[in-house]
Amino acid sequence: MQYVLGARPRQKAELAPNISGTLTHWVLEQALRREGSAFAKLTQPQLEQLVESLVQEYTAANLPGAGVRMNYLLGRIQRNLVGLLGFIQRDVRQSGFQPVAFELRIDDRPDSDDPDAPRVDPVQLDDGRGHTVRIVGTVDRVDTMELGGKTYIRVVDYKTGSKKFDLREVYYGLDCQMLLYLFTLERNGGHLFSQGTAAGVEYLWADPAPENIIRPETDDAEPSQAQNYPLEGLLLDEPSIYHAMDTRGTGAFVPLSFSAKTGEPTAQSAKARLADREKFNRIRDHLDGMLTDMAKNLYSGEIDAAPLVPNAGKSPCLWCEYRTVCRHADGEGERTPLKPDDPFGAE
Incomplete structure (x- = not known):
């Protein structure tokens, strides 16, 4: 519906979540890129x-004539962005990983707006039937660290709203985007990252609910650094x-x-968030195998919806904006996750 037919759901003229997310992504990108x-x-x-100047710049270009309610929402986003950038600032100050690329395109077609913009060619897979599969996209942020002659790569994705990372969902083809980007940079990003090696992916909750904001234990933090933002993801077990x-x-x-005693990750978090x-x-x-299988199905005309429905859970079709057009019947063609807690564990 979205990528082939180009259909778009109707949208009210207000600061919808996707506009909020676009504004947040743009301000984060510009702040880090311009300040270096x-x-x-x-x-x-x-x-x-x-933050104030960037929000005003974006609003003038994209949301002219904003009303009272929209200005209120913009003010809320602006206040959150100050806190979020303060958190990122603290991270940059203490980390061995530093941001080096923003909105990095994975595509073999030049950017029409900026032909000289850095980009990485997508990985190409052959489905065995004469078809080539390419995954294109844009990486929010790439952080790197040089160590032992290698460039360790971390992909960071900003999520406006909650985000839980679960390898069981990755096994079924969900939440694969950042991992696909990471593996592409590792395989095809040699011109940007010498001896590039995957260090992991992190999802940063850019606009979490108030109860999910973590306050630091110390009271000497600067106002912009007065809160931490939740992270999800998977990191290299080194x-x-x-x-x-x-x-x-x-x-x-x-x-x-x-662990306060050993200074090492607890067993529970290591099991869920570290991978050798x-x-x-x-x-x-x-993921390579799953993509080629998807290509075979698409070229064979198999495009029926097959939602992944957790045990005793609700179908994701309930929240689909194209539900009335798709006409998929609840209970038909649904998949239930059957893999164990660690679907990618050693055999």
Whole structure:
């Protein structure tokens, strides 16, 4: 419906969630890109002024004539962005990983607006029937760290709203986007990242619900740094990597919980959020196989909806904007996850 027919759901003339997300992504990109290395040194007033000017710039170009209600919502987003950029600033100051690319395109077609913009060619897969599969997209942010002659790559995705990462869903083809991007940068990004090696993916809740905002234990934080934002994701199971991302083992800058006694990740968080090199390779190979199978099905005309419905859970079709057009009948063609807690564990 969306990518072939180009159908779009009707939308009210208001600051809908997708517009809020677009604004948030744009401000984060521009703040880090324009300030560069100076971003980490910005004072609180400078950070507030930067956010205000960027929000005004975006509003003037994309939301002219905003009413009272929209201005209220814009003010709310602006206040959150100050806190979020303060959190990112704290992360950059303490981390061995530093942001190096923003809105990085994975595509073999030049950007019509900026032909010289950096980009990475997509991985090409053959379905065995003469068809080529390519995955294109745009990476919100890429962080890297040089270590031992390698460039370790971390892909960061901003999520406006809650986001839980679950490898069982990845096994069935859900929440694969960031992992596909990571593996593409590792395989085809050599011109940008010498000896590129996957270090992991992180989902940063860019606009979490108030109850999900974590307050630091100390009281000496600057106003813009007065809150931490939840993270989800999967990281390389190498101490030199995850400790470089969170140098003091606070758990604030990685999706891990650290033991106060050992300073290492707790067994529960390590099981869910760390993967060794072999496990990352198993995930990559599984995704490659799944993509080629999808291509075979598409070229064979198999395009029926097959929603993944958790045990005793609700079908995702309930929230689909194209539900009235698709006419998929509840209970038909549904899949139930059957894999164990660790579907990519060693055999």
